[in-house]
Every structure is written in C-alpha cells, then in structure tokens.
Amino acid sequence: MTTIAIVGAGFSGTLLALHLLRRCPPPTRLILIERNSQFGRGLAYSTGNASHILNVPAGRMSAFHDRPDHFVTWLRERDAEGGNADPGAFVPRQVFGAYVRTLLNDEIKRSGRDRLELVRGLVTRIDRSSRPLTLTLDRDRTLNADFVVLASGNFPPEPMPVATPAFYDTPFYRPDPWAANALSDLAPDKAVLLIGTGLTTVDAVISLLDQGHQGAILALSRRGLLPRRHVSVPRPPPEHAPFPTALNLLTRSLRREAARAIAGGSSWQPVIDELRPFTVDLWQSMSLPDRRRFLRHLRPWWDVHRHRMAGAVADRIDAARARGQFRVLVGRVRDYAVGGDQVNVAYRPRGDERSATITVERVVNCSGPGADYERIGEPLFRNLLAEGVARPDPLRLGLDVTSNGALLDRSGAISRRLFAIGPVTKGTFWEMTAVPDIRRQAELLAEHLAGLVRNVAPAAVERTSHASEQGR
Ligand SMILES: Cc1cc2nc3c(=O)[nH]c(=O)nc-3n(C[C@H](O)[C@H](O)[C@H](O)COP(=O)(O)OP(=O)(O)OC[C@H]3O[C@@H](n4cnc5c(N)ncnc54)[C@H](O)[C@@H]3O)c2cc1C
Structure with a gap:
C-alpha cells in the first residue's frame, strides 16, 4: 500500500486530494492533515464575514479547469445563502469555502474513509531519513507516508524593521490580520492604522465598516497604491506579437497594448487578464536579475492591477475615502512609541526626509502574506530548513521547488518524496496564489504523483499513532 500525506487542507491540499483519489487506484491511501477545525476552506475561505467577497468572478472560480461552469452550476443548484449564480458575480468567500468542503464530503462518501483520512493536527517535522517518511505532529503523534506534499498556504505578514521592535509585543499591535482578535475590542471611535494598502487592507476596512467603526482608518504603504476595481468590458482582439521576456520590453509592450485597448473604447483590465495563461512562462523565461528588478520596482503596480477589488467592495472603499474616514498615507514606518492608551507612529512620507507622526489606538499588520520561510517562525x-531538507528559493518568495513541485534540499538535490503546491511554490511559478492557477497545478501534480506511485516499491507503512478528524 502507498500512502500520500498532504499537509494543509485549504484549497490546494483539498483539490490535490480529490485529483489524487481519481488517479491513484486502491490500495493507495491519502491522509489530509489540517491544524484548524475547518477542512477544505483554508485561510481565504474560512472568513465568517459575508462582506468578504471573492476577488475573482464566479465564472472563473470552478475547482476544475476543464469544467469552467462547475462552481456556477453548484451555486444554481444550491441557491441558498444569497449565492448569486451569475458567472460575472462576486460571491462571498465563505460560499466558495462551502463549495470546496462539499466537494471533499462527496469524495469521502465516494471513496470511503479507508482511502481518504482527515487528520486534525499541526505537522512540526518531517524525517526524510526514514523509509517511509515520518511526520511528527503536535501532541507527540507520528504518521508515516511514502510521499508528502506541503500545501501549507499563506502565513501572517512579517513585521517591518523599526527602531523599537518591543512595540510588537504590546497589545496595541496585531500581527495577524486574519486572526479573530485583529479588530476586536476596539472602541468604534478610535483611530486604526493598517500597515499595507493591498487586498488584506481592503478586507480590514470592510470588516471595520461592518462592525460600525466610526473612527479614522489610516493605511500606510511605501507607494500608497490601492487595488484597482474590476470592470466588465469587452476584450479588444489581442495582439499576436510574441511576448518579450526582457522586463523593460515586456513592460513597454503591455503599456502599448493597454493604451491601444483604452483608445479602442475598452480598458486596461482585459489586457492584464489576457496575460494570465502566460504568466508562469514569462516568469520562468525572465532572467534572475529581471525577476529581482520586477519585485523591487514593479511588484506593487502589478499587484494592484492584477488582484483587483469587486465593484461593490470598491464602492464602499471609495465612499469611506470620500467622507474622509479612510485615508491612505504614502511612506515608511520608522518607529512606534506608546503613550498612555495611544501609539504615536513616526513615519517618513515618501520623498520627504523629515518624519511625520500620527496617533492611533491600534496597529494591524496587513502587509501581505509572509514569504520568507526563515522568518515566519513555523x-x-x-x-x-535547519535540517537541510528544504531551502528558500533565491528570491525568498517561498521554498525552492522544481517545475513538478519537488522540493530542492540545501545542496540543490531534488527530492523524490517531498513536494509542495500553492503559494509555497511562488518562487518557481510566481502566480501560484489564486484558484485558477492552483486548480491546474493540483491536477498536474496529481498526475505526476500518480506516475510515481505506479513505480514505487511498496514500503511497510505503519502508523504509530494518529487521531482522525472524526475522533476529535
Ligand atoms: C484573505 C485571502 C483572500 C483570498 N481571496 C481569493 C479569491 O477571492 N480568489 C482567489 O482565486 N484567490 C484568493 N486568495 C488566494 C488564495 O491564496 C488561494 O485562493 C487559495 O485559497 C490558497 O489555498 P492554500 O490551500 O494553498 O492555502 P491556505 O488557504 O492558506 O490553506 C493552507 C492550510 O494549511 C494549513 N497548515 C499550514 N501549515 C500546517 C501544518 N504545519 N500542519 C497542518 N496544517 C497546516 C493551514 O491551517 C491552512 O488551512 C485569497 C487569499 C487570501 C489570503
């Protein structure tokens, strides 16, 4: 019997499990391990706030790339929780979480718990010297598996370096924007500073407005760029010229194409969307210095044009800005000083040598998922990393993996048994964050693993102890 363990049951891990079950015949069995109680939802789709809506229209959120209507059909059949069945609609993220969980439940019914076991627990170590591999879980448990896939997703942001890092230990600072306490216990008239101006900040502003917050909401980032809004406009016929892979030429050609689209009565949004099927190829064809330049200079621009806000969300953000409640500051935090029940935040406005100060009652780090695995403290x-089983990718976006998702160890050797999927693999693929990218990656990795399973010499697989989700 061959056992495949998947660490993390968010969208990536769950989808991979579904594809593996269909490709690997019995007696192959899967163990899906999740530290939280909600299997199938992960960080993005376990939000309890119905105002947190998808940033991709329903018609592009099918779990299966070859069945593009699957999610919309599911919404139509379900027709509950206000699920809007229009392919152009942006539905609550929690509805998408329910969809993925339903897929998982259906698969468990079909395959049986003998083939797919859900284990609740935190994986803390993988011993690759043993055969099969041994996974250590919290509460002194271990599990064995022939293959392990890391589907561990996104981690909280890293704190900015400041002169007084002790501030990060005070109750004024909330390091995890997705934690239940990020915005709780905050009087409605108090001022809040959100570090970052991306989609996490947008979520936080929406949550604050939903909880009736009346006080000032400030957001600070180096460029002060907010995500742009989605618009639905007809696509101009795309140019058929090949994409250049030198960064400056590519940027120029995109600008030209966007200008052409706007002049033709369309907009720049479809031009960005047309890049999607080529993004991984472009990233992998670019030189390392160009990738570095992209991250240093263009990434904030890319992020706000590529990862956009649904119109209804953009309307609420615009209204909060228009009445002066939500303000975007452009600059860099220098330091924090606590005085009584307030925090004075010293920051350097962009293009200005002098410091400015703002006073708030809460600081929430919304600066985007932490990606430097040497710093995330998991x-x-x-x-x-300490045991040399994995190494960070050269750009510190995740772990170093091959194009098949196999981990590279400290010396650059390719693992035959350890793999990764989803945001962990961003260094190799760049755009491996959204559902349309991950669903394809899950399918390809399942195909690859199924091939390896067919060739694997049967190992004596024994579980020394375990606890399944049902047993909790
Ligand atoms: C707030 C937010 C909103 C988003 N909205 C959208 C959207 O609207 N549309 C879209 O296409 N994409 C969206 N994304 C992108 C998102 O990254 C992907 O869509 C996808 O959900 C990523 O899934 P994942 O399973 O890789 O990661 P996650 O959802 O982060 O799941 C990883 C899971 O692994 C578990 N885990 C981690 N480490 C361990 C361990 N050591 N042991 C056991 N379990 C572990 C975690 O508890 C978690 O449940 C959003 C992302 C975020 C953060």
Whole structure:
C-alpha cells in the first residue's frame, strides 16, 4: 500500500486530494492533515464575514479547469445563502469555502474513509531519513507516508524593521490580520492604522465598516497604491506579437497594448487578464536579475492591477475615502512609541526626509502574506530548513521547488518524496496564489504523483499513532 500525506487542507491540499483519489487506484491511501477545525476552506475561505467577497468572478472560480461552469452550476443548484449564480458575480468567500468542503464530503462518501483520512493536527517535522517518511505532529503523534506534499498556504505578514521592535509585543499591535482578535475590542471611535494598502487592507476596512467603526482608518504603504476595481468590458482582439521576456520590453509592450485597448473604447483590465495563461512562462523565461528588478520596482503596480477589488467592495472603499474616514498615507514606518492608551507612529512620507507622526489606538499588520520561510517562525519550516531538507528559493518568495513541485534540499538535490503546491511554490511559478492557477497545478501534480506511485516499491507503512478528524 502507498500512502500520500498532504499537509494543509485549504484549497490546494483539498483539490490535490480529490485529483489524487481519481488517479491513484486502491490500495493507495491519502491522509489530509489540517491544524484548524475547518477542512477544505483554508485561510481565504474560512472568513465568517459575508462582506468578504471573492476577488475573482464566479465564472472563473470552478475547482476544475476543464469544467469552467462547475462552481456556477453548484451555486444554481444550491441557491441558498444569497449565492448569486451569475458567472460575472462576486460571491462571498465563505460560499466558495462551502463549495470546496462539499466537494471533499462527496469524495469521502465516494471513496470511503479507508482511502481518504482527515487528520486534525499541526505537522512540526518531517524525517526524510526514514523509509517511509515520518511526520511528527503536535501532541507527540507520528504518521508515516511514502510521499508528502506541503500545501501549507499563506502565513501572517512579517513585521517591518523599526527602531523599537518591543512595540510588537504590546497589545496595541496585531500581527495577524486574519486572526479573530485583529479588530476586536476596539472602541468604534478610535483611530486604526493598517500597515499595507493591498487586498488584506481592503478586507480590514470592510470588516471595520461592518462592525460600525466610526473612527479614522489610516493605511500606510511605501507607494500608497490601492487595488484597482474590476470592470466588465469587452476584450479588444489581442495582439499576436510574441511576448518579450526582457522586463523593460515586456513592460513597454503591455503599456502599448493597454493604451491601444483604452483608445479602442475598452480598458486596461482585459489586457492584464489576457496575460494570465502566460504568466508562469514569462516568469520562468525572465532572467534572475529581471525577476529581482520586477519585485523591487514593479511588484506593487502589478499587484494592484492584477488582484483587483469587486465593484461593490470598491464602492464602499471609495465612499469611506470620500467622507474622509479612510485615508491612505504614502511612506515608511520608522518607529512606534506608546503613550498612555495611544501609539504615536513616526513615519517618513515618501520623498520627504523629515518624519511625520500620527496617533492611533491600534496597529494591524496587513502587509501581505509572509514569504520568507526563515522568518515566519513555523516549527515545520524551521525544522525543514535547519535540517537541510528544504531551502528558500533565491528570491525568498517561498521554498525552492522544481517545475513538478519537488522540493530542492540545501545542496540543490531534488527530492523524490517531498513536494509542495500553492503559494509555497511562488518562487518557481510566481502566480501560484489564486484558484485558477492552483486548480491546474493540483491536477498536474496529481498526475505526476500518480506516475510515481505506479513505480514505487511498496514500503511497510505503519502508523504509530494518529487521531482522525472524526475522533476529535
Ligand atoms: C484573505 C485571502 C483572500 C483570498 N481571496 C481569493 C479569491 O477571492 N480568489 C482567489 O482565486 N484567490 C484568493 N486568495 C488566494 C488564495 O491564496 C488561494 O485562493 C487559495 O485559497 C490558497 O489555498 P492554500 O490551500 O494553498 O492555502 P491556505 O488557504 O492558506 O490553506 C493552507 C492550510 O494549511 C494549513 N497548515 C499550514 N501549515 C500546517 C501544518 N504545519 N500542519 C497542518 N496544517 C497546516 C493551514 O491551517 C491552512 O488551512 C485569497 C487569499 C487570501 C489570503
């Protein structure tokens, strides 16, 4: 019997499990391990706030790339929780979470718990010297598996370096924008500073407005760029000229194409969307210095044009800005000083040598998922890196993996048994964050693993102890 363990049951891990079950015949079995109680939802789709809506229209959120209507059909059949069945609609993220969980439940019914076991627990170590591999979980449990896939997703942002890092230990600072306490216990008239101006900040502003916040909401980032809004406009016929892979030429050609679209009565949004099927190829064809330049200079611009706000969300953000409640500051935090029940935040406005100060009652780090695995402080990754089982990718966007998702160890050797999927693999693929990218990656990795399973010499797989989700 061959066992495949998947660490993390968000969208990536769950989809991979579904594809593997269909490709790997019995007696192959899967163990899906999740530290939280909600299997199938992950960070993005476990939000309890119905105002947190998808930033991709329903028609592009099918879990299966070859069945593009699957999610919309599911919405139509379900027709509950206000699920809007229009392919152009942006539905609550929690509805998408329910969709993925339903897929998982259906698969468990079809395959049986013998083939797919859900284990609740935190994986803290993977011992690759043993055969099969041994996974250590919290509460002194271990599991064995022939293959392990890391589907561990997104981690909280890293704190900015400041002169007084002790501030980060005070109750004024909330390091995890997705934690239940990020915006709780905050009087409605108090001022809040959100570090970052991306989609996480947008979520936080929406949550604050929903909880009736009346006080000032400030957001600070180096460029002060907010995500742009989605618009639905007809696509101009795309240019058929090949994409250049030198960054300056590519940028120029995109600008030209966007200008042509706008002049033709359309807009720049479809031009960005047309890049999607080529993004991974473009990233992988670019030189390392160009990728570095992109991250340093163009990434904030790319992010706000590529990852956009649904119209209804953009309307609420615009209204909050128009009445002066939500303000965007452009600059860089220098330091924090606590005085009584307030925090004075010193920051350097962009293009100005002098410091400015703002006073708030809460600081929430919304600066985007942490990607430097040497700094995120997760025991699993601390151990994998310390033991040389994995290494960060050269751009510190995740772990170094091959185009098949196999982990590279400290010396650059390719693992035959350890793989990764989803945001962990961003260094190799760049755009491996959204559902349309991950669903394809899940399918390809399942195909690859199924091939390896067919060739694997059967190993004596024993579980020394475990606890399944049902047993909790
Ligand atoms: C707030 C937010 C909103 C988003 N909205 C959209 C959207 O609207 N549309 C879109 O296409 N994309 C969206 N995304 C992108 C999102 O990254 C992907 O869509 C996808 O959900 C990523 O899934 P994942 O399973 O890789 O990661 P996650 O959802 O982060 O799931 C990883 C899981 O692994 C578990 N885990 C981690 N480490 C361990 C461990 N050591 N042991 C056990 N379990 C572990 C975690 O608890 C978690 O449940 C959003 C992302 C975020 C953060």
